[in-house]
Amino acid sequence: MLVQPTLLSDLATMIDQGRIRTTMGEYFGKINADNLRKAHQRVES
Incomplete structure (x- = not known):
């Protein structure tokens, strides 16, 4: 729990830099x- 703020800050920086992006379509x-059910059907199609 002590390093969580640092990890989240690092993650936010990487997102802002475009180094990490979502895979959500x-x-x-x-x-x-x-x-x-809808999501599962989409994954299987």
């Missing part, structure tokens, strides 16, 4: 059974 909303 779609957003299905809140995590619930219906949205999990």
Whole structure:
């Protein structure tokens, strides 16, 4: 827990520099059974 602020700061810097980016392609909303099914179907297709 003591190093968490440093890690998060380093991560934020890397995101700002474009060294890290999301792999998320779609957003299905809140995590619930219906949205999990939709996401799973998308991954399998």
